[in-house]
Amino acid sequence: MRAVRLISASVSRLSTLAESRGTSVRVMANNAITIDNLNPNIIKLEYAVRGPLVTRAGEIEKELAKGAQKPFNKVIKANIGDAHAMGQKPITFIRQVIACVTYPKLMDEVDFPKDVVERARALLSGCGGNSMGSYTVSFGIEMIRRHVAEYIERRDGYPSDWQTICVMIPIPQYPLYSASLAEYGLEQVGYYLDEDRNWALDVAELERSFKEASSNTAVRAIVVINPGNPTGQVLTRDNIESIVKFAHQHKLFIFADEVYQDNVYAEGCKFHSFKKVMTEMGAPYNQTELASFMTVSKGYMGECGLRGGWMELFNMDPQVQANLFKCISASLCPTTLGQTAVDCVARPPQEGEPSYDLWIKEKTNVLDSLAQRADMIVKTFNTMEGFKCNIVQGAMYAFPSIQLPPKAVERAKAEGKAPDVYYAFRLLEETGICIVPGSGFGQRPGTYHFRTTILPQPELLQEMLEIFKEFHAKFTKEHS
Amino acid sequence: MRAVRLISASVSRLSTLAESRGTSVRVMANNAITIDNLNPNIIKLEYAVRGPLVTRAGEIEKELAKGAQKPFNKVIKANIGDAHAMGQKPITFIRQVIACVTYPKLMDEVDFPKDVVERARALLSGCGGNSMGSYTVSFGIEMIRRHVAEYIERRDGYPSDWQTICVMIPIPQYPLYSASLAEYGLEQVGYYLDEDRNWALDVAELERSFKEASSNTAVRAIVVINPGNPTGQVLTRDNIESIVKFAHQHKLFIFADEVYQDNVYAEGCKFHSFKKVMTEMGAPYNQTELASFMTVSKGYMGECGLRGGWMELFNMDPQVQANLFKCISASLCPTTLGQTAVDCVARPPQEGEPSYDLWIKEKTNVLDSLAQRADMIVKTFNTMEGFKCNIVQGAMYAFPSIQLPPKAVERAKAEGKAPDVYYAFRLLEETGICIVPGSGFGQRPGTYHFRTTILPQPELLQEMLEIFKEFHAKFTKEHS
Structure with a gap:
């Protein structure tokens, strides 16, 4: 960074003298920090799910609220896996427990189920001064970490060491991987x-x-998202075994984003955790380094705003783990109320307990309805000209490929947009439907995709799909 | 990083071949990530408030729980500003509002004050699907950001643009600055x-x-903590003016950590925000770049576990601000329940509203009691041989200097510890009192300090000070 770059127009208030000292650049400007001396990694960082399209969707909502005339009367946010925002109701047990730990006096005033009160008291006893207002250890409350380890043991049938569990916020998600990599260079x-x-x-x-x-870099890790985001596939056991073999052979650390482990819909599909598969493969594959992630934002819970999740470390070098835990401790602690939600998920009401029936009913309703919507969306897309949509086996998204007419590709180029971005902007402006262009996730050159969630409630989804179909027919005609 | 370092004993399972390619090192080991190829910035990172002393304090607590015989029966955590853990009670209004937004059905079942219910409903209306389980925009719910801007306007008497407000977690705190700097190199x-x-x-x-x-680096920013952590001073208006002039002259960005703005105790001391002082100084000083931080973890609230706070940006270059906001959006969103606490603090119950009297009573009780404890701790320390403790004008900490006898310094060296760390470990092992050695914060060479909070409730604080006094007399005698 010895070169001094030209000063752009919008920072014209910069004065002219610029000198370089040592390896750092010094720009004599009225501002201490300008685009010219900003960490270039930050400038490179892009996060597709919350980019300009979403900003525009927000503007359109404000325009509609002010009475602007448009061919639609609401924005449908199919861009982000935000279940409650799309009408899904919270799971009662989680919310009752959080209300009780927040304002414990309620437990004397309201007739809550016995297991809610017991859980709340147990959690409070794990907090300094019996208050959710105390810091917890940086890796989360010990009792909750133990519950998470038990959950993993029930799921996989193999031991889990609670000391390798870290309750955390936020859980990384797909385009966040590229964004974080960019930030760290x-x-x-x-x-x-x-x-x-x-x-x-x-x-x-x-x-x-x-x-x-x-040939030019040291590859250290592989990220696998299962069930897939944005692609909705559920990996077979065989497929996971080959990935583990590949990782072992090339000495790669596996980051397993398994946040959709409860979201499996398709006949014959089953979620297999990397840890379980690896363990069952035996030596040497059971030595592969792994971090597995889970969250309360997805699944049947959909509690995105509570910011709770966990990470399990498996076979990590102890010195590296100590350093990682040191970094985590510099962020103080995850939110206690998010941790409370984690505890409810890791240790849900058990059969015979008062909250069990309602828990199961609410969970089943959410997952059944998501399965129906996954099916509905794929069927509709596959009736549309130029669309090809794989089965949504799991997760919360469909990622169809679309063939865009050459004229659409040309127009996009004329507007300086990627063709799928052009398509998404047209869709938003003309119908209020907000999706994420495939280029934000990466796609094979020359192919175009977009990601839509399956989260709008059935009636709204039906409406959305009809509007979408109509738009696409019109768009195809206009550009053919 | 072309050099390949020796492999330490605890990673002896590493095989020997190591080669460097380009600028990166590749260690052929059984593990993909080892201490030898870890980002060296991470290894450098230190965070004093949660270091080995605190780990040891946790072990001692477990030993006591298992019935170990020690000269004390509990650990007193005077190391961290964690008010509720030290017995402070939560502010009722904050907890009632959070309980209501979490489980809205409560508003029909419980007779909450009218302003609690109104606030809860207003906040829910700002959330997708009326649920705290929805993501918010990355910078926080618009209504809450507007309330924060109004709070700042009331405090300073000058306009605040809500669009420069970002509701955030976590708020950086003192040793976190050095930790974060280390992480980013x-x-x-x-x-x-x-x-x-x-x-x-x-x-x-x-x-x-x-x-x-x-002479060898480009200095870009200055961090000022007012009221001071760990030092407890409240800056005078004159002092702030000179800092602003200094920052302006050298083109420095000011990070004003003003999280203790409600914690001012000493006669004649008053909190002046950097923004207000800067604004009143007029041109050119009112052009200085500033970020000011506030949190619900400190003040009279002490809600450390809820992870809520805010940042106001002032005079930041618009392109830099856009990049910063882009980075923030890659962390998705701050916890909604933490944001709810922010809203209660930014817009507390007003006179005439049903929750007003209780709010004022609780707030006053907490702040009065802290003022008494600040006074008590300083007076006691100043009676102790070799102690010198400045007035705790504000914040939550005392940072006395202690003269350590040459023999203590020698013994510390023999044990490979800094002298103040040696003192803190002895104190912990013999009395159960956990403080933070001054070397974790930085101190003039040859001087020794420690930080203690003023947070133990009055009775416990009295007990702690007596034990401390006794220990110090014994320690001094032993080493003289």
Whole structure:
């Protein structure tokens, strides 16, 4: 960074003298921090799910509120996995427990189920001064970490050490990986999922990508999202085994984003955790380094605003783990109320307990309805000209490919937009439907996709799909 | 990083081949990530308030619980500003509002004050699907940001633009600055506060420090903590003016950590915000770049576990601000329940509203009691041999200097500890009192300090001070 760059127009209040000292640049400006001396990693960082399209959607909402005339009367936010915002109701037990720990006097005044009160008192006893207003240890309340370890043991049938569990916020999600890598100046090595095999991970493709990257960088880790975001696939056990073998062979740390582990819909599909598969494969594969992530934002809970989740570390070098925990402790602690939600999920009401029936009923309703919507969305998309949509086996998203007419591609270029971004902006402006263009996630060159959630409640989803179909027909006609 | 370092004993399972490619090191080990290829910035990162002493305090608590015989029966955590853990009771209005937004059905079942219900409903109407389980915009709910801007306007008498407000978690705190700088590989330039003038900021010292650092680095920003942590001073208006002039002259961005703005105790002391002082100084000083921080963890609220706070940006370059907001959006959103607490603090119950009297009573009780404890702690310390403790004008900490006998310094060296760390460990092991050694905060070479909070409730604080006094007499005798 010895070169002094030209000063852009919008920082014209900068005076002219610029000198370099040592390896750092010093710009004599009226402002201490300008775009010219900002960390270039920050400028590179992009986060697709909350980009300009979403900003525009917010503006449109304000225009509508002010009475602007548009061909639609509301914005449908199909861009973000935000279940409650799309009408899903919270799980009662979680909310009752949080209300009780927040304002314990309620437990004397309101007739809450016995298990709610017991849980609330147990959690409070794990907090300094019996208050959710105290800091917790940086990795989360010990009792909650133990419950998480028990949850994992029930799920996998193998031991989990609560001391490798860290209750955390926020859980990284897909485009966040690229954003975080950019912020830290790390390189991203892309591998393509196989769209023709329902987004499976093809080991030959992993090898190609690894080989290509290894010529100029040290590849250290692989991120796998299962069930897939934005692609909605649920990995088979065989597929996971090959990934583990690949990771072991090339000494890669596996980051398993398993936040959709409860969201599995398709007949014959089952969620297999990386930890369980790895353990069952035996030596040497059970030595592979792994961090697995889970959250209360997804699943049947959809509690995005509470910011609770957990991470399990498996086979991490103890010195590295100590350093990681040191970094985590510098963020003080995760929110106690988010941790409370984590506890309810890790240790849900058990059969025979007063809240059990309602818990099961609410959970089943949410998951059944999501399964129906997953089906509905795929069927509709596959009736649309130029659309091809894989089965949504799990997670909360469909990621159809769309063929855009050459004229649409040209117009997009004329407007300086990627073709799928052009399509998404047109859709938003003309129908109020907000989706995420595929280019924000990465796609094979020359193909176009978008991600939509399956979260709008059934009636709204039906309406959305009809409007979408109509728009797409019109768009295709206009550009053919 | 072309050199390959020796492999330490605890990673002896590493095999031997190590090669460097380009600028990155590649260690052929059984683990993908080891201490040898870890980002060296992470290894450097230290966070004093939650270090080995605190780990040891936790172990001692477990030993006591298992019935270990010690000369004390509990650990007193005077190391961290965690009010509720030390017995302070939550403010009722905040907890009632959070309970209502979490489980809205309560508003039909319980006779909450009218302003609690109104506030809860207003906040829910700002959330997607009327649920706290929805994501908010990354900078926080618009209504809450507007309330924060109004709070700042009331405090300072000058306009505040709600769009420059970001509701956030977590609020950085003192040793976190050094930790974060280390993580990002940035250099820290220390300036000393003037202990003989009650920890005032001396401009000559700022100039010295700036000049020294400027020879090999570009200094961009200055952090000021007012009221002071760990030092407890409240800056005079004159002192703030000189800091602003200094920052303006050297084109520095000011980070004003003003999280203790409600914690001012000493006769004649008053909190002046940097923004207000800067604004009243007029041109050119009112152009200085500033970020000011506030939290619900401190003040009279002490809600550390809820993770709510805010930041106001003033005069930031618009392009830099856009980049900062982009980074913030990659963390999705702050916890909604933490945001709810922020709203209650930014717009507390007003005179004539049903919750007003209780709010004022609780707030006054907490602040009066803290003022008494501040006084009590300073008076006691100043009766102790070799102790010198400035008035705690504000914040939540005392930071006395202690003269350690040469023999203590020698023993510390023999144990490989800094002398103040040795003192703190002895105190912990023999009395159960947990403080933070001054070396974690930085102190003039050859001087020794520690930080203790003023948070133990009056009776416990009295007990703690007596034990402390006894220990110190014994320690001094032993080492003289």
